[in-house]
Amino acid sequence: MPTDLPPGPPADEPAGLPTLVLVGHGMVGQRFLEELAERGVTATHRVVVLCEEPRPAYDRVQLTSYFSGRTPDELSVTDPGFLARHRIELRVGDPAERVDRAARTVTARSGFTVAYDTLVLATGSAPFVPPVPGRDATGCFVYRTVEDVLAIEEYATRHATAGAVVGGGLLGLEAAGALQGLGLATRIVEFAPRLMPAQVDEGGGAALLRTLTGRGLTVHTGVGTQEVLRDGAGAVTGMRLSDGSEVATDMVVFSAGVRPRDQLARDCGLAVGERGGVTVDELCRTSDPAVYAIGECAQACDGRVYGLVAPGYEMARTAAEAIASGTGRAFTGADMSTKLKLLGVDVASFGDAHGAAEGCLDVVYSDSRSGTYKKLVVGAGGELLGGVLVGDAEAYGTLRALTGQVPPVPAEQLVLPAGAGEARALGPEALPGDAVVCTCHNVTKAAIQACASLPEVKKCTKAGTGCGSCVKLVGQLLPASGDAGLCGCFPHTRAELYEIVRVRRVTSFAELLDTHGRQEARGGEGCETCKPAVGSIIASLAPAIGADGYVLDGEQAALQDTNDHFLANLQKNGSYSVVPRVPGGEITPEKLIVIGEVARDFGLYTKITGGQRIDLFGARVEQLPLIWARLVAAGFESGHAYGKALRTVKSCVGWTWCRYGVQDSVRMAIDLELRYRGLRAPHKLKSAVSGCARECAEARSKDFGVIATSGGWNLYVGGNGGATPRHGDLLAQDLDDAGLVRLIDRFLMFYIRTADRLERTSTWLERIEGGVDHVREVVVDDSLGLCAELEALMAEHVTHYRDEWAATLDDPERLARFVSFVNAPGAPDPMVSFVPEREQIKPDLPLLTLGPRRTADLEGTPAS
Amino acid sequence: MTTSTVTKPSPAAPAPVTAGASVQLRLDGRWLTMCAASLLTPGRGVAVLLPDGRRQAALFLDRAGRLYAVDNRDPFSGAAVLSRGLLGSARGRVFVASPLLKQRFDLVTGQCLDDDEVRVGVYEVRLAA
């Protein structure tokens, strides 16, 4: 074994170390490298990786998420620091072409040749394209790599309105979802009599078929593809099917299964299985003990080739252990459980889904109206052997973990929907400690419960970081985060308080506190956390619940943070800044001159902000109305820089001027800014509109960002700059103007309704269950039947909007508040002073250098 | 010599804020009228300039109609802004949270609730007909 060689610190000159060569840097290859590093093998070996694709390993399982906005970089599973730290030599875009087992060398396409002591094959598999005439036509694709999805997207957007997928299995349905998402009329052609023949049984397939047809897909089952029809130029025009019919299509994606990539192994004389796959033993060794094979290219010792990532990961560990120590946990087969969300439908199968075991029985529940189908396979002794769930896979995590045991309640109760008859949902408490909860990473319930939070679980056990299907169950196994209340005064979350205020039409903070506060807080003052939060809720709902929308009226005045109270931003020396709204960042020279004059006349520091507008700093409280009187007269409005409200909608110059622009981004930005100005929210809201995909307005870093397409607008949500940047997720594509506005209306109102206090849309999307998919269901598909109400709430907001500064200037009573001292209304605050800097001013804070007064200093010191 | 000190002045007993009522502060052993009580909003403060033209006090009215007065200067920033903070209560103690960095000060004792070492001055205050 190479490990017999003396270990030691890695030498700069790798020649002295035994060499391990890995062919294939896919998901399993990368995992194998991590397993090696964990066992110290990277320190004792030179490790060389030959990677065929033009990029390091990425998350193939999540490939389809590219179409909902994940970039290839975001899909990466390779931490560049990892490779450097462990001195792994990765040769990207240089596939292995030849293995000489006698000389123990591998030669790559570039001619690079390396001698190995240990060789590991992780070449994965290749899509199978049935040998039909026309399979090479322009417009035919497969669905396996990032390059494939890039090519599909390019072709679909330029040349296609209809698409067809050959194959109705797991990948075929993913591909169909992608085509549908690209706006193509999509059909699926499946040779087997039902969809997903490998995973689900007849009943499950039927439920799936009904649901998918209901979503606008055309599905042909029990027919094969006989020929791809082409036009004179060789581009796809249609397909001829085995039943003699012809269907029109502009592109074809083949997804008819995969074949292990074992050519390299065959060529050098390694044993391969009858139906493909490099034959390996239970330690993943091939017929040559110096050569291992893992992942989808290997045929395991149980004779199966596993087309899922979890078994591949297990093989990666087995091989790494074997290489490190000569023995390892044997890989003798794996669970083929899967849970997927395909085209919005839950599909899960686990264990012995087809009921192959002798003497087993099926327990079936099927409801064709709701498209739900559930089947459990129960052994002769009552033990759960496996099952199929379509349409409702809630119980997947628990059921999968219970496989092999006798469930604590009768099986029929496990398949009945909640609320029907005696149905009893089986809680995760029922699981034994050694039940495997995350199959991707083989993590047990006990290991998860050793952690305190989901981030900790992901960090320490990796559970939930694979396919993600176990995350829900993991969450249920963790201790509840204790008290979810907003603060010491309320036991409710912000979203709950929103509902209480909305449904009970509570218009006063005191009333809310005295009726819904914690017992000990009732009758009290509230606190600095709940007052602004409730103030914001009442303000967002003002028209709908009959409260006054003006934020400084009555009790509302006492709830606002000081910035809202003075409609300006407090600065460190007690002065304020003034930010007039500049919708879309577009401003006339006249208005610019007014801003300049006001700043000059009041001696304000002037700065262009990061939000495409101008901030005037250094105003005293009593100057604010005077400044605003001038600004309002010139047609300016409050920019709400002080509020948890809409800030700016930035724009790029767009098609009016820019040679690349495809829509009028400035007009749209102005429209959106004017529509949502003044809207109070759990946190500030930012937006931007870009005129083309070059994205000069940085729309994807905004709470709602809009990017022009030749067909309309793409809407991204949940973007954020700031401390934890996040790119927004694509919510919908190619919307027309009205459709865009309608969707933003719904999205914003749904966020306002359900977010926590000070939770930007980005954190909200990350937190809520189901994430952006859930939001899409609610605001696009109207799954909760809420959309009409959300739109109505926004319409109320738009009708009732009034500029706060104009309203303030109109009312002497409100204006009376803008004084430094109530007993000396004309007197300026002597503590606010300035010194010059770069031809403008800055705060003079001599007192700051003294630091806070200590209690000791105060003893005996008169306070007045 | 000034008198109003850290020695606990008890908050004025709740009294209905009548139209003509005014707020008085005890300075140098004398009660000085500061402003009309109607200028105070429950839950919110105002600032008054003291006769020396330099120092400032922050006056507050709580929901129960009790009055409080503390030094207006936020000891953490040096800015005279405590009157612009939000009132709150926790375990029966009424406090103001600085609008700058949110440290809380007990309105009866002036003690900072987030830093044992820091305290602001307090004044005796009352409502006069």
Ligand code: SRM
């Ligand atoms: C003035 C300005 C900086 C500038 O000179 O350019 C600014 C100034 C402040 N920002 Fe900002 N931000 C400004 C653009 C931004 C941007 C850029 C943008 O909007 O394109 C960002 C990153 C984008 C984003 O928000 O996602 C930004 C991220 C923040 C954050 C971090 C938010 C986060 O989610 O992580 C805070 C803190 C917060 O809100 O909790 C913040 C908070 C603040 C506050 C309110 C801090 C405070 O409480 O005093 C600053 C006071 C403004 C004032 O007194 O007028 N500011 N801030 C910019 C005003 C833009 C405008 O016209 O309204």
Ligand SMILES: Cc1cc2nc3c(=O)[nH]c(=O)nc-3n(C[C@H](O)[C@H](O)[C@H](O)COP(=O)(O)OP(=O)(O)OC[C@H]3O[C@@H](n4cnc5c(N)ncnc54)[C@H](O)[C@@H]3O)c2cc1C
């Ligand atoms: C769209 C899609 C969705 C999927 N969804 C799921 C799912 O939900 N759950 C699940 O468990 N599995 C899913 N899978 C399957 C999963 O992706 C595979 O099981 C997994 O990627 C196998 O890992 P691997 O490393 O063995 O192969 P791969 O990830 O295919 O990696 C093999 C790599 O080797 C490279 N290679 C091949 N030959 C050579 C050579 N001669 N020299 C150098 N490099 C070479 C290839 O280019 C490739 O990059 C999905 C697959 C796809 C395509």
Ligand code: SF4
């Ligand atoms: S995003 Fe496109 S249209 Fe807008 S300025 Fe940039 S390149 Fe021009």
Ligand code: FES
């Ligand atoms: S089961 Fe796939 S991540 Fe846990």
